[in-house]
Amino acid sequence: MKRETTFVQKLARRAANIRFNSIPDETRHLMKWAVLDRLGCGLGAKRLGIGEELLELLVGAGGPAESTLWGDGRKVSSPHAALANGAISSHLEFDSHDSMIPAAIALAETRHIEGRDLMVSLVAGYQVGGIVRKLLASDLEKHGLHWPAHLAVFPSTTACSRILGLDVDRTADALALVGCLSPVSPFEAFTRGAGIKDFYGGWGNMLGIVAARLGEAGISGPDTLFEGERGLGRIWLGRPPSTEQLEAALLDEGSARPRVHIKPYPGCTATHPALSALELILAEHPDISPDAVSSIEVLTYDFGAALSEASSFDTPISAKTNIPFLVSAMITYGQLLPEHTERPCIEDQGLRKLAMKVEVRPLSDSRRPLYERSRPAIVRIRLRGGVQLEASVEDPKWNTVNPPSDEEVSEKFRRLVGDLLSEDQREELHDTIMDLENVADVREIAELTIP
Numbered sequence: 001m002k003r004e005t006t007f008v009q010k011l012a013r014r015a016a017n018i019r020f021n022s023i024p025d026e027t028r029h030l031m032k033w034a035v036l037d038r039l040g041c042g043l044g045a046k047r048l049g050i051g052e053e054l055l056e057l058l059v060g061a062g063g064p065a066e067s068t069l070w071g072d073g074r075k076v077s078s079p080h081a082a083l084a085n086g087a088i089s090s091h092l093e094f095d096s097h098d099s100m101i102p103a104a105i106a107l108a109e110t111r112h113i114e115g116r117d118l119m120v121s122l123v124a125g126y127q128v129g130g131i132v133r134k135l136l137a138s139d140l141e142k143h144g145l146h147w148p149a150h151l152a153v154f155p156s157t158t159a160c161s162r163i164l165g166l167d168v169d170r171t172a173d174a175l176a177l178v179g180c181l182s183p184v185s186p187f188e189a190f191t192r193g194a195g196i197k198d199f200y201g202g203w204g205n206m207l208g209i210v211a212a213r214l215g216e217a218g219i220s221g222p223d224t225l226f227e228g229e230r231g232l233g234r235i236w237l238g239r240p241p242s243t244e245q246l247e248a249a250l251l252d253e254g255s256a257r258p259r260v261h262i263k264p265y266p267g268c269t270a271t272h273p274a275l276s277a278l279e280l281i282l283a284e285h286p287d288i289s290p291d292a293v294s295s296i297e298v299l300t301y302d303f304g305a306a307l308s309e310a311s312s313f314d315t316p317i318s319a320k321t322n323i324p325f326l327v328s329a330m331i332t333y334g335q336l337l338p339e340h341t342e343r344p345c346i347e348d349q350g351l352r353k354l355a356m357k358v359e360v361r362p363l364s365d366s367r368r369p370l371y372e373r374s375r376p377a378i379v380r381i382r383l384r385g386g387v388q389l390e391a392s393v394e395d396p397k398w399n400t401v402n403p404p405s406d407e408e409v410s411e412k413f414r415r416l417v418g419d420l421l422s423e424d425q426r427e428e429l430h431d432t433i434m435d436l437e438n439v440a441d442v443r444e445i446a447e448l449t450i451p
Helices: 007-016 025-047 052-060 078-091 101-111 115-142 147-151 153-164 168-179 195-201 203-216 232-237 243-251 269-284 302-310 323-333 349-355 406-417 423-433 443-447
Strands: 293-300 358-362 377-383 388-393
Touching (some): 007 115, 101 153, 147 195, 269 388, 302 323, 323 358
16 A cells, blocks of 8 residues: 555645635634633643642653643643643543643744644644544444543644644654554543543643654654554454545545534533533522432433443542532532532532432433434432422533534633633733734743743
8 A cells, every 4th residue: 555545644634735824714713712721621720729749740750841831830841741731621521622732732832833823733633633533433432442532642643743844744654653652541540530531631642742753753653554454443443444434534524624612511521411401400490409309310311321320429530420420519509610520529418418319311322423423311300399390402502503602611711710810811811812823922822821
């Protein structure tokens, strides 16, 4: 097979062809949302004291002080900054599944990249990531793997290759080799509440920088990473993908179109249909007392129900997949904020007592591929005295058909940052990101995260 016909070469060429002037205004706006949201999640976690041990470890590891630790101000090597900022900003489970922004910003700092070039790199990453995700994500999920973490290396490497100015061949080398380094990322770490789960949001970012630099140095990976007899396709699809499958993935406009998922709730996406239905009930009945609740029935799509059943709420990590806990927290506090899934809230005995009254059952058969699956939910609350409250949704809040407004995205950012930054600094950071194409040096954004 000639190199120019391989899937990684075609992905690299797709990324190389993106130019700033060809990016639609809508896509440019989505990139600003993505940067704003990921930085907000990182600063929100920092405000809650998340990740201090990791920061100390990486600062102590030494290396060039070239990239900023968000909300901290200290500088470490760019791979270490990508790891730390990626891990900490994913802890709250409030971030989108982009998994390249910490790497792109960290590497851009080292090259004094302009905002418009950062935007181009992100669009390239989203396109390549969407194509690979459409090809493999459903089968990765069937194997019990956390597909965003496993596939994060591809958008991250693509974005970093653009920032370094790699040509098509070097970018293909970087993509091919990083596929050999991608972490397996079993979902078990999430449902069991293991601390390593936070690294799922950082490891792909770190590897993206490492792979781009290895590609720049001329290190190669297997050209036939996807279609080879012993490649990724064989591993996850059970057989090497056909030429037709690969071409279909490349030509699928839906998978190549950048998708930025702004989360309305700090929890695994699989819990969002149930939380969306519950929010409808609370909007009509905001004064529900936990003591007045007799029982709660949640019916949701079967992946979300199964994931919840496998989890507990013994740690802040596993609590974010557990529907009984999250439903009880939203009723107890009247809303669901990031601090409600951290200690001491997860140890609240009243909340835990309410969670014991929640029954979760599967509503539908969702064995269809990931992107063809519906995500409905029904929530029924029975109050003492016999009153029943009920609401249902066909899809969770803030979906691709009904995305959040600019005001909602901005308000989420402001609430996350809170008092970590002064109001003036927070607004300057917000406005700088929303004017990303005119930023002269991405370092301006990184430095505005320093309290």
